[in-house]
Amino acid sequence: MAEIVLEQVSKRFPDGSLAVQDVDLAIADGEFVILVGPSGCGKSTTLNMIAGLEDITAGTLRIDDRVVNDLPPKDRDIAMVFQSYALYPHLTVRENMAFPLRLAKTDKAQVTAKVEEAARILDLTQFLDRRPAALSGGQRQRVAMGRAIVRAPKAFLMDEPLSNLDAKLRVQMRTQIARLQRRLGTTTVYVTHDQTEAMTLGDRVVVMRLGVVQQVGTPAQLYDLPINLFVAGFIGSPAMNFLNATVEGDILHCALGDLPLQNSTVQELARRNAPRELIVGLRPEAFEDAALSRDERGPVLTAVVDVLESLGSDVYVHFTAEGGGPARSAELEELARDSGLLDAGAGPGASAGAGQQVVARLN
Ligand code: ATP
Numbered sequence: 484m485a486e487i488v489l490e491q492v493s494k495r496f497p498d499g500s501l502a503v504q505d506v507d508l509a510i511a512d513g514e515f516v517i518l519v520g521p522s523g524c525g526k527s528t529t530l531n532m533i534a535g536l537e538d539i540t541a542g543t544l545r546i547d548d549r550v551v552n553d554l555p556p557k558d559r560d561i562a563m564v565f566q567s568y569a570l571y572p573h574l575t576v577r578e579n580m581a582f583p584l585r586l587a588k589t590d591k592a593q594v595t596a597k598v599e600e601a602a603r604i605l606d607l608t609q610f611l612d613r614r615p616a617a618l619s620g621g622q623r624q625r626v627a628m629g630r631a632i633v634r635a636p637k638a639f640l641m642d643e644p645l646s647n648l649d650a651k652l653r654v655q656m657r658t659q660i661a662r663l664q665r666r667l668g669t670t671t672v673y674v675t676h677d678q679t680e681a682m683t684l685g686d687r688v689v690v691m692r693l694g695v696v697q698q699v700g701t702p703a704q705l706y707d708l709p710i711n712l713f714v715a716g717f718i719g720s721p722a723m724n725f726l727n728a729t730v731e732g733d734i735l736h737c738a739l740g741d742l743p744l745q746n747s748t749v750q751e752l753a754r755r756n757a758p759r760e761l762i763v764g765l766r767p768e769a770f771e772d773a774a775l776s777r778d779e780r781g782p783v784l785t786a787v788v789d790v791l792e793s794l795g796s797d798v799y800v801h802f803t804a805e806g807g808g809p810a811r812s813a814e815l816e817e818l819a820r821d822s823g824l825l826d827a828g829a830g831p832g833a834s835a836g837a838g839q840q841v842v843a844r845l846n
Contacts, residue, residue: 485512485513485546485547485637485638485669485670486509486510486511486512486545486546486547486548486670487508487509487510487533487544487545487546487638487670487672488508488509488510488543488544488545488546489506489507489508489509489529489532489533489542489543489544490507490542490543490544490545491505491506491507491541491542491543492505492506492507492508492529492532492539492541492542492543492544493505493506493539493540493541493542494525494528494529494532494537494538494539494540494694495540495541501694502525502528502694503525503528503529503532503694504525504694504695505542505695506529506542506695506696507696508689508696508699510670510672511670512670513668513669513670514670514671514686514687515661515664515671515673515684515685515686515687516671516672516673516685516686516687516688516689517672517673517674517675517680517681517684517685517687517688517689518530518672518673518674518675518689518691519674519675519676519677519678519680519681519688519689519690519691519717520676520690520691520692520697520717521676521692521717522676524691524692524693524694525691525693525694525695526674526675526676526691527642527643527674528694529674529691530563530640530642530672530674532544533546533561533638533640533672534556534559534561534563534640535551535554535555535556535559536556536563539552546559546560546561546637546638547637559637560636560637560638561636561637561638561639561640562583562630562631562632562634562636562638562639562640563631563639563640563641563642564627564628564631564639564640564641564642564644565627565642565644566642566643566644566646566647567647568615568623568624568626568627568647569627570615570623570626570627570630571615572614572615572616573614574614575611575612575613575614576602576607576610576611576612576613576614576615576618576626576629577598577602577611577612579615579626579629579630580598580601580602580626580629580630580633581594581598581633582630583630583633583634584597584598584633584634587634597633598611598629598633599611601629601632601633602629604629604632604663604666605625605626605628605629605632605659605663606625607622607625607626607629610622610626620647620648620649620652621648621652621655621656624644624645624647624648624656625656625659627644628644628660628663632663632667632669635667635669636669637669637670638669638670638671638672639664639669639670639671639672639673640671640672640673641660641671641672641673641674642674643674643675643676644656644660644673645657645660645675645677645680646675646677653680657680657683657684660673660684661683661684664684673685678717678718678719678720679720681702681718682702682705682706682718683702685701685702686701687699687700687701688700688701688702688705690705690713690714690717690718692713692717697710697711697713697714698710698711698714705718706718706719709764712725712762712764715764719766719767719768721767721799721842721844722767722842723764723765723766723767724764724765724766724767724839724840724841724842725762725763725764725765726738726739726762726763726765726804726839726841727760727761727762727763727839728760728761728762728763729757729758729759729760729761730744730753730754730756730757730758730761731757731758733750733753735753735763737763737804738804738805738838738839738841739765739784739804739839739841740782740784741782742782743782745780745781765841767799767842767843767844768844770784770800770843770844770845771845772845786800786802786803786804786841787802787803788800788801788802789801789802789803789840796846797844797845797846798844798845798846799842799843799844800842800843800844800845801840801841801842802840802841802843803838803839803840803841804838804839804841805838
């Protein structure tokens with residue numbers, strides 16, 4: 484069992500700043516949980532508290548049903564992988580990977596066997612006698628992973644382990660980490676600001692903002708049923724479009740025109756909120772090219788294209804929906820100000836009457 488439970492966990496730094504506020508989170512044995520959110524939202528501080536690298540100001544942290552608030556990191560039986568890899572430059576790959584076992588006074592033959600097994604899993608056998616300086620970024624990253632797995636700890640804690648790699652290698656290593664975690668079945672908490680990593684790696688994803696957990700859910704739950712505008716705008720790329728709207732019956736009036744509501748969940752939500760002003764979220768991938776679409780029931784929009792971005796498989800179409808003005812609400816403006824996540828059209832800088840910026844993804 485390696486269950487990690489945070490109850491009302493907070494962190495206040497000596498300068499008075501509250502970096503993490505009342506986090507409740509129960510991570511099951513073997514689960515792969517991602518902490519995601521914009522820079523400064525408290526992801527690393529939360530991870531560091533689980534590791535024991537930061538004191539907990541308030542609340543309780545349990546690992547395997549034991550309160551560990553005051554337990555030093557070395558006694559928590561967890562292994563951490565850092566963004567910087569934190570390898571010892573003067574030691575070979577073999578010595579780096581053996582280091583935690585040596586510290587634990589493991590028998591020499593066992594050290595050799597465990598290091599060689601980890602090297603085999605991570606495809607590092609041919610590099611065992613090299614020093615880190617003679618390795619590529621991806622190989623160094625694998626050594627850092629190897630050092631974590633040799634100890635067979637109760638849990639892995641990973642802080643942006645892929646962010647120093649180039650885009651292609653990041654995708655490769657992401658798959659490798661997913662495979663490794665599934666094979667070992669070790670409870671893993673993984674910090675990233677990259678929502679693609681969060682959505683592809685995690686059994687569950689914890690979205691944080693300003694030290695507060697916004698939503699915990701499976702990737703599909705976050706995508707389909709985001710709990711607030713922040714999560715809706717953070718998950719998905721390109722980001723969700725937000726439009727001011729009102730509802731009459733099953734018709735939505737917004738800058739894109741009068742759209743019939745066809746999905747029963749959306750109809751119910753709209754009905755519950757009518758006749759209030761609403762903000763509607765429309766994902767770029769919800770659009771289709773009308774000329775190619777097989778769905779004849781959908782409303783057809785005509786728009787003048789501002790910018791076309793072709794990515795090969797997909798085309799992003801940026802256009803302005805006239806007549807609606809930018810979606811505005813105090814919450815949207817605050818989000819746009821402090822996260823930089825939302826489209827400029829939703830932000831306070833957009834001039835009134837300029838229309839609503841919309842992105843559609845066609846393929
Ligand atoms: P990033 O993605 O940029 O690493 P993060 O989400 O991991 O960000 P944290 O590093 O956990 O964020 O920081 C959370 C907040 O706590 C930030 O506002 C940060 O400035 C603040 N903070 C972090 N360490 C300290 C410290 N030692 N003293 C004071 N404030 C700190």
